[in-house]
Amino acid sequence: MWLLKKNEVIDFFTITLPAFLLGLNYVLYNALMEDTFKQPLRIIAILLAIFGWFLRGKMVVNKAQITFISIIFVEAIINGLSVLNIAAAGVFAICTGTDVHRDEKRLFAVNVLLVGLVFLLIRLGIVQNYSYISTMGRLRSTLGFENPNVAALFYSSAIYLYVISRNRIQISNILIAMILDLVVYYYTDSRTSFFALLIFMSLLLFMKSIKAHVIAKACKFIIDIFFAFNLLSVFIIDKFIKYDYLLSGRISTYARMIELSDSKVFLLGGTTVTADSFYYMFLFTYGFFAYVIFAIIVHFGVEKLILNKCYKEVSFITSFFALGLMESSIIRLEIIAVLLVWKLAFQRGINSNGISANID
Secondary structure, eight states, X not given: OHHHXXXXXXXXXXXXXXXXXXXXXXXXXXXXXXXXXXXXXXXXXXXXXXXXXXXXXXXOOOHHHHHHHHHHHHHHHHHGGGGHHHHHHHHHHHHTOXXXXXXXXXXXXXXXXXXXXXXXXXXXXXXXXXXXXOTTSOEEEOTTSSSHHHHHHHHHXXXXXXXXTOSSBOHHHHHHHHHHHHHHHHHHOOHHHHHHHHHHHHHHHHHHHSOHHHHHHHHHHHHHHHHHHHHHHTTSGGGGGGGTTTTTTHHHHHHHHHHTOOHHHHHHOOOXXXXXXXXXXXXXXXXXXXXXXXXXXXXXXXXXXXXTTOHHHHHHHHHHHHHTTTOOGGGOTTSHHHHHHHHHHHOSSOBOTTOSOOBO
């Protein structure tokens, strides 16, 4: 009993607390417009996760993780503090152990707490829920944040974690998640977040009606295609300009990022331009070599999930890499569900007990 309580305390201070600090960071700079503590909170979260790694006494690092740590070191020399984003995500993935089910539940609890905090801030009038008509004639609400897309990512994260943290996923859980997804979409009109969540829940249902292993294998292939296609698109971006209006100007933004990036930025990163694409942001922030190595790590991470029959986790990670096509969210570790994406990608000794995609 004493050992159990000790482990609970360690997990709280080295998993729950770091996740809360990162999520609080998201609220501070996206709702309260306060970025003074942005880097300090990231550093504290990293140090707490590393401390937990030492306390648990299981300091095992595999080849993929060593490779990633080496990338972080090189990136820190080249690009400075911009590396803290992937550093914190990577450290959380590596240092919090292999019990994914434990982390799913803890991350869900943290996300619910943060949602409650934002609702309280709205109720107190500290942050506002603004509604406006976009340039494309769409009515959108911010739900306490600086813009609707940021809000949708925040609330959708809680919905993802609500589903994936279930011991057994029931149809009722999926129906509740779909209703919540519709509510978030109704207010924010954020299409990317809406469809990504829909993909997640659809994959779970497909894995119930069709052989889950086959669907999971297809998911791994699709993720590989996402990475390869976005890398190739850098050289043929002009071919997609006709879809610019449909995609809310994203293609022209990508083209501008490419135009302002020389060969050094392409290979080693360092861009100061932003774009609504995880793949473009990762490529031009951290460089070609980091991009390719991360794609390989993800490939083998998903393969390990399939081997351990972690099918709901495969569905989850696939939907997030689909989301990454039109949002940079996977690079924003302060979105609580994103921490789980990185953990699933980096774990090789995953504890799959109780986390298969059983749907009642």
